[in-house]
Amino acid sequence: GENVEQHPSTLSVQEGDSAVIKCTYSDSASNYFPWYKQELGKRPQLIIDIRSNVGEKKDQRIAVTLNKTAKHFSLHITETQPEDSAVYFCAPRGNYQLIWGAGTKLIIKP
Amino acid sequence: NAGVTQTPKFRVLKTGQSMTLLCAQDMNHEYMYWYRQDPGMGLRLIHYSVGEGTTAKGEVPDGYNVSRLKKQNFLLGLESAAPSQTSVYFCASSRGTRGLGELFFGEGSRLTVL
Numbered sequence: 001g002e003n004v005e006q007h008p009s010t011l012s013v014q015e016g017d018s019a020v021i022k023c024t025y026s027d028s029a030s031n032y033f034p035w036y037k038q039e040l041g042k043r044p045q046l047i048i049d050i051r052s053n054v055g056e057k058k059d060q061r062i063a064v065t066l067n068k069t070a071k072h073f074s075l076h077i078t079e080t081q082p083e084d085s086a087v088y089f090c091a092p093r094g095n096y097q098l099i100w101g102a103g104t105k106l107i108i109k110p
Numbered sequence: 111n112a113g114v115t116q117t118p119k120f121r122v123l124k125t126g127q128s129m130t131l132l133c134a135q136d137m138n139h140e141y142m143y144w145y146r147q148d149p150g151m152g153l154r155l156i157h158y159s160v161g162e163g164t165t166a167k168g169e170v171p172d173g174y175n176v177s178r179l180k181k182q183n184f185l186l187g188l189e190s191a192a193p194s195q196t197s198v199y200f201c202a203s204s205r206g207t208r209g210l211g212e213l214f215f216g217e218g219s220r221l222t223v224l
Binding site for chain 2: 004032034036042043044045046049089091093097098100101102103
């Protein structure tokens, strides 16, 4: 089956700095790459996604970049704020279903 | 417009007991999913449905059964609960076909099996 790895598992950044989380996948047929955010005790929510025919997508402070050749995609958060503290999951689509990474805990230091 | 609603939100079972988790969505979505989430892990797919009357196995289906008799409801059953089934269960639905598009999640159901 598909193997999905996220790095780092925990990321601590100063408020206002940028954060980057990387997701590596193994299935070369994957063609849909979403990122979900889960705040403590809450449900996961989609924050940004990208299709395989696009290399980058931005939505205000959040961006996703895709490198299909290397089979990885990354979440970029600029000007981090306290409300960005959460666990972030990548979930590339493999064999018609999403395959979830183990998550990255993002800590924003005041 | 409630979105995805799960009941119950909390439940404690003894080993061997049975129970059913109910998921209801009011968005007319075709696809529905049951996931479990354990500490330090991502979501793992238990079963899913691509439409009324259909179900399919996901990554970790053993010990669970599902039914989708109505388009808006997706039930997850545990026939004989085991401590290994202690977890947070999330139901989700989506409009997109074949795993594409946003998943809308319920609030989760925390199940403890003693």
